[in-house]
Amino acid sequence: MLTEDQRRFLDEFVTLLVGWNMPANAARVYGFLLYQNEPASLDEIAEALEISKSNACKAAKMMESAGHIRRVPERGTKRVLYVAREDFGTPFLLRTASLGALNRLMERRGVRIAQGKANQRIQDLASFYANMQAAMEHVVAVDSKRADPII
Structure with missing residues (x-):
């Protein structure tokens, strides 16, 4: 579950990025990954953001294709993890x-x-x-x- 500060951060982040024509769920996924120390799975993202795994997947794919996040393979599984990119440009x-x-x-x-x-x-x-x-x-x-x- 998100803390109140995390929720407030995400709400403000989403409001700002929606102004740049970014879909709200995509902005939420990106914002969530920005403050994570470790890669997150779609299940973890969906649970934390209280969205469906399908919506988390769509949002993650959109952010990945836009260059804001990237996939990190997990050794020994087919599970995909996501992290915010470090190269913001x-x-x-x-x-x-x-x-x-x-x-x-x-x-x-x-x-x-x-x-x-x-x-x-x-x-x-x-x-x-x-x-x-x-x-x-x-x-x-x-x-x-x-x-x-x-x-």
Whole structure:
């Protein structure tokens, strides 16, 4: 069972991540795994969060594919355990690539279709995307050096 502090933490964590379009159960699974010292099974996750094992499995798969958690095989069994990833920048790599694509779209096509103030707006937006991409790449690189490399 969760302590009152753990429950409050998860409630606030879920509220914040739902604002980023993360499903509530996925946010709860991720938040739960963040404060665990040891890998947790789907049974343990489901019991602690008071959700079905099926919902825990769906949420874990979503968080795994998003790069927030990873599987840890348990020797001698087929049981799968989950842990929060230590390399926090991983989930942002796709967003970073997307910023580069937006920048290139603005620079290559956007400036050709707009004139005057609109053209300047598109150039400014391209610059913004380039700066955001560079900043995010820097943060991810620093985090990757801090994190224990996991394959």
